[in-house]
Amino acid sequence: MTTSADMNFSTISYAVTDGVATITLNRPEARNALNRAMCEDLVAVAAAAAADANVRLVLVRGAGPVFCAGADLKERKGMSVDDVRNRRLRGYAAYNALEALPMPTIAVVHGAAIGSGVEIAAACDFIIATPEATFATPEALWGTVGATQRLPRVLGKRLAKDMMFTGRKLTAEEARAAGLVTRIVAADKLEAALAEIAQTIGKASAAGLRQAKRCIDQGSELDPRGALATELLAVEENLAQDAWRERMASFKGST
Numbered sequence: 057m058t059t060s061a062d063m064n065f066s067t068i069s070y071a072v073t074d075g076v077a078t079i080t081l082n083r084p085e086a087r088n089a090l091n092r093a094m095c096e097d098l099v100a101v102a103a104a105a106a107a108d109a110n111v112r113l114v115l116v117r118g119a120g121p122v123f124c125a126g127a128d129l130k131e132r133k134g135m136s137v138d139d140v141r142n143r144r145l146r147g148y149a150a151y152n153a154l155e156a157l158p159m160p161t162i163a164v165v166h167g168a169a170i171g172s173g174v175e176i177a178a179a180c181d182f183i184i185a186t187p188e189a190t191f192a193t194p195e196a197l198w199g200t201v202g203a204t205q206r207l208p209r210v211l212g213k214r215l216a217k218d219m220m221f222t223g224r225k226l227t228a229e230e231a232r233a234a235g236l237v238t239r240i241v242a243a244d245k246l247e248a249a250l251a252e253i254a255q256t257i258g259k260a261s262a263a264g265l266r267q268a269k270r271c272i273d274q275g276s277e278l279d280p281r282g283a284l285a286t287e288l289l290a291v292e293e294n295l296a297q298d299a300w301r302e303r304m305a306s307f308k309g310s311t
C-alpha cells in the first residue's frame with residue numbers, strides 16, 4: 057500500500073509504502089544541493105514521519121546521479137552575515153531532525169555525498185552505499201566551517217582531519233572500512249536489499265527497535281554507568297508495555 061503525506065515540498069519528495077517512509081532529496085538539477093528551502097522541508101518531513109504511527113523505517117535518498125553535493129553555494133552568494141548564520145542554523149536543525157527520528161533510518165547513498173550530504177547521511181542510523189558512492193567534507197578548503205562533529209565520532213579525529221584539511225574523498229570501500237558505511241550493495245541489487253531490510257524491520261517490535269535506538273544513541277554519549285542506567289530504564293519501560301510476553305511466546309528458536 058502506498059500513501060503520500062498530505063504535504064507539499066518544493067525540494068524533496070515523500071512517500072510511505074507499507075510502513076517505509078522514503079525521503080528523496082529532489083533537486084537533481086542542482087545536484088541536490090542543500091538550500092534554505094530544503095532545510096525547512098527536511099525539518100517538516102521529519103516531523104511528519106515521527107508523527108505517523110504507520111512508519112516503521114525511514115529511507116533517505118537522492119534523486120539523480122548524486123546523493124547531495126553539499127550546501128548550495130550559489131544561494132549563499134550575496135547573503136549578509138546574518139543570512140548566512142540563519143541558513144547554517146537551519147541546516148543544523150535539518151540534520152538534528154533526521155537524527156532525532158525515533159524509528160530506524162537508513163541513508164541510501166549513490167554517487168557523491170559532499171559536505172552537507174555527508175551530514176545528512178551521517179545523521180541516519182546507518183548508511184548503505186553503492187560501489188560508486190564517495191564521501192568528502194572539504195568545508196575548510198572552501199573557507200567555511202562544518203561537518204566537524206558527527207564525522208570524528210564515527211571515523212576518529214585523524215581521518216576526519218585528513219578529509220577536512222586535504223579534501224580527501226573516501227570511496228565506498230574506504231568508508232566501509234572506516235565504519236561510516238555499513239553495507240555496499242551493487243546498484244542492480246539495491247532495491248532487493250532494501251526490501252529485505254524493510255521486511256525484517258517490519259516484522260520486528262516497533263517499540264523494541266525504538267528503545268534500542270534510544271539506548272544506543274544516548275548511551276554512546278555517557279560513561280559506562282550512565283549508559284547502563286539508560287538501558288535499565290528502557291528495560292523497565294519494555295516490561296511495563298507487556299508486549300514482550302507475546303513475542304517470547306511465539307519464539308521458535310532453540311533453548
